[in-house]
Amino acid sequence: MKKFLLQVERNCISGALVLLPLLVFFVLLEKVWKFFQNYGEKFAHFLRLDLFLGKYATDIAGGMILLVLIYLSGFLMRLALLRRFTNWVDDKLMIFLPGYEKNKKEAEEKLNKRKKKPSTDVPILLKNGEFWQPAHLIEEDANGNAVIFVPTAPAKDQGQILIVKSTDFKKLSETTLGSLDASIKSLGKGILSFK
Structure with missing residues (x-):
């Protein structure tokens, strides 16, 4: 009671x-x-x-x-x-x-x-030890460094900003930022089909 x-x-x-x-x-x-x-x-x-x-x-x-x-x-x-x-x-x-x-x-x-601001962000998968993590590529330089934003699910606009080597991630060229953000909001649903 x-x-x-x-x-x-x-x-x-x-x-x-x-x-x-x-x-x-x-x-x-x-x-x-x-x-x-x-x-x-x-x-x-x-x-x-x-x-x-x-x-x-x-x-x-x-x-x-x-x-x-x-x-x-x-x-x-x-x-x-x-x-x-x-x-x-x-x-x-x-x-x-x-x-x-x-x-x-x-x-x-x-x-x-x-x-509808033009966005330069690109959806990526960041290599983090033995697993891959969805993130946004913010910018790259000629030295092979990149600034990425790793969102904290389910909030797509909160997370960490990291500086990594370009070899530590792969771009998802066939995936839009909207679908990546929707997947993050739904706690990763659909990420396995991203290319």
């Missing part, structure tokens, strides 16, 4: 830690949307959009104001003073909102994936 109660207590605490950041996020989102709806209603009435769009004019105009504000904020972020201020706000939010840092990193990763 004691084990069951401890498990219930752990589950309740874990659930609260998951739900609290989500609740705060949705409350903030609701407040921000109400703010823009208020100005959207005035803007829609000023442009007479409410005559032919009806009750949806408020939402459409508020959304347009929000998008224009986000777009203009992108230009303002180039100013060093504003960048320092937003970094300060981020630091404070990380202290007072549990899970903010993790959610921010996930959002940044998703945005970076959309930008």
Whole structure:
């Protein structure tokens, strides 16, 4: 019975830690949307959009104001003073909102994936004693040295950076980085078929 109660207590605490950041996020989102709806209603009435769009004019105009504000904020972020201020706000939010840092990193990763940056990484297998380990080849020099990144499963973006000889690994020329990363995330499933 004691084990069951401890498990219930752990589950309740874990659930609260998951739900609290989500609740705060949705409350903030609701407040921000109400703010823009208020100005959207005035803007829609000023442009007479409410005559032919009806009750949806408020939402459409508020959304347009929000998008224009986000777009203009992108230009303002180039100013060093504003960048320092937003970094300060981020630091404070990380202290007072549990899970903010993790959610921010996930959002940044998703945005970076959309930008589709060209990658110079090459999937490889690193010789490590008697076994081979999946890794990314970052760069090579003319002296036969190479910088590689060895991810720690299941996180594809955490691991070790090593400098090795070019003879200590083999390139997987028929394998993409995406399939290597997916295999690392699934704890090695599918690596045996890589070439």
